[in-house]
Amino acid sequence: MSQVLSAIEKWVEKHPYLDEIANLQKVMVATLEEATHAESMLTGAMFESKEMESELKRGIPALKTISINDAEVEATVVLVRTIAEALSSSSLPTKMNEQCKKIHAIASEEPEIMGGLIKQVLTENEVDLEELTLASVDRGVLMYVIWNALSHVLHPIKTIIDEKLQTSSLKWNKEYCPVCGQLPGMAQLVRTSKGRERNLVCGCCQMQWRYKRMGCPYCKNDKQKTLNIIELEGVKNLRIDTCDKCKGYIKTYTDEGNEQVILSDWSTLHLDLVGKNNGYQRFGYQLYGI
Numbered sequence: 001m002s003q004v005l006s007a008i009e010k011w012v013e014k015h016p017y018l019d020e021i022a023n024l025q026k027v028m029v030a031t032l033e034e035a036t037h038a039e040s041m042l043t044g045a046m047f048e049s050k051e052m053e054s055e056l057k058r059g060i061p062a063l064k065t066i067s068i069n070d071a072e073v074e075a076t077v078v079l080v081r082t083i084a085e086a087l088s089s090s091s092l093p094t095k096m097n098e099q100c101k102k103i104h105a106i107a108s109e110e111p112e113i114m115g116g117l118i119k120q121v122l123t124e125n126e127v128d129l130e131e132l133t134l135a136s137v138d139r140g141v142l143m144y145v146i147w148n149a150l151s152h153v154l155h156p157i158k159t160i161i162d163e164k165l166q167t168s169s170l171k172w173n174k175e176y177c178p179v180c181g182q183l184p185g186m187a188q189l190v191r192t193s194k195g196r197e198r199n200l201v202c203g204c205c206q207m208q209w210r211y212k213r214m215g216c217p218y219c220k221n222d223k224q225k226t227l228n229i230i231e232l233e234g235v236k237n238l239r240i241d242t243c244d245k246c247k248g249y250i251k252t253y254t255d256e257g258n259e260q261v262i263l264s265d266w267s268t269l270h271l272d273l274v275g276k277n278n279g280y281q282r283f284g285y286q287l288y289g290i
Helices: 003-014 016-034 050-057 070-088 094-109 111-124 139-153 155-167 266-277
Strands: 184-192 195-202 208-211 227-230 238-243 249-253
Touching (some): 003 016, 016 070, 016 266, 050 155, 070 111, 070 139, 094 111, 094 139, 111 139, 139 155, 155 208, 184 208, 249 266
Parallel strands (some): 184 249
Antiparallel strands (some): 184 195, 195 208, 227 238, 238 249
16 A cells, blocks of 8 residues: 555544545546656646746746647546546445546547647636537536646646745745636745745645745735634644635644645535534635536
């Protein structure tokens, strides 16, 4: 069993009410760990251009400047097919099995349609299900499968952008992802030579980037009187940061060491419930609302 799968098992032992979603995530993790062939074929040279750095400095996400090529899309279609096949044959809820069988059929029999959906997700974070072929496909399940595939395929790109942000004069102080442009779903406080700083985690491609410690990552509000923290009794190293200006919230991991589980979002769905029950809303996309 891999380190991540072992960490998931330990988390579920402490949070048994997450068992069903954890089973889904374990299948996803195991499938992606075997899918090393599907990583990005976009070369590092494409991200070394002055144009790319100039656009990032202007606040333009990488994938809004450089489009993924046909080979990249094909690799993602293959991975979508692999993921859907694994999920459809696992011990998961019947709805998930049935939906993944439909997704697998489309990726296998009509890869051009799936390729178009993948491009649409990247550019609009949306899918058009009006075609007859897609009429009975659940949007949430499809988005979940596609974004997990894209997050894996784009891993080398995320690494390149992360290195640029850490080693060059390039700074990204935006509230949206420097890779795909989507909003954060979670945050983490990390120890640095400057003290505790905050990273944001993209709700879609899982890219992480540094953001100012104080302030709402959605509306940029920095008035402390309107920024609050919800802490749950008996819950260590996790909290909900809220903003009374936009009524948004973001889940925050205040420790280090268990990022692969805690920052994957599914493991803290109970915090989403608390945030919403307190009158706040989540602006970052949630792949696990399926």
